[in-house]
Amino acid sequence: MVTLENINDFFNEYPIKDINCSHVILRDYEKIFDVFDNSFGYLSYLEFKSNDDSEIFLGSYPLNGAELWKCKNCGKLQFFYTESVGHFPTTLSIDVNFSKTYQSNPFAKSVTLNKEKVSYFIDTFGFDELKNPEKIEGFNGIKIIDKEDKCIFGYSDYQDKITFNIIADRKILRKIFEFEKS
Ligand SMILES: [Zn+2]
Incomplete structure (x- = not known):
């Protein structure tokens, strides 16, 4: 099971890192982890990073509201989040960056x-x-x-x-x- 505490170990040990997936979001993917933590109330849309950009902050928008999904066909991992600015909510994806540490x-x-x-x-x-x-x-x-x-x-x-x-x-x-x- 993926948690905030072990997510870097999970990524390091994950065998499929670099793959182009042509499968369909949501239909072919299954959710394996929720980054969103509702134990402290409303999400913030604030984006932040460190000076040297060597890490990725799960607590920064949009990852703070994202879910980690895995393609059931090829194993690709992607973060998905819903962008609700505008008239229709859109599901957007972010690739996992295996070369960075997730905070x-x-x-x-x-x-x-x-x-x-x-x-x-x-x-x-x-x-x-x-x-x-x-x-x-x-x-x-x-x-x-x-x-x-x-x-x-x-x-x-x-x-x-x-x-x-x-x-x-x-x-x-x-x-x-x-x-x-x-
Ligand atoms: Zn796939």
Whole structure:
């Protein structure tokens, strides 16, 4: 069974790495793993990578909402995800890059809070940048991150609520999700 923890071993040991598959998506493929982790609430559409691009982050869009599928006929592995921008949802595929390491942390999460809870949020989780939201970088473009750091992008403010995207360890994101619901 593939998990976030063993996915690199699974790819390293997988015998079929370089194959052109002409079989049909969905009909000829079977799902073997869900990257999507619903234990921390809403998915973020934020894309991020590290400075040297040596790793692939499963927590970055679109892989954070993807599934890993295997062709039942030839064994090819592909990530599939649904792009829902526009009128019709489209299923898109991404080949596995066997030369890179897949990182299972950090992940991106969209957070929505009542304004009155912001200072309590900062006391609980840090993220002092929320004290000066006008300095938080906008949502556009692929963000370059240091994977040891947690960070915030794309802040918006509407009526009594604020929304922003956090990149952090999945354990922290689960705690933040509990905070959001409380
Ligand atoms: Zn195939």
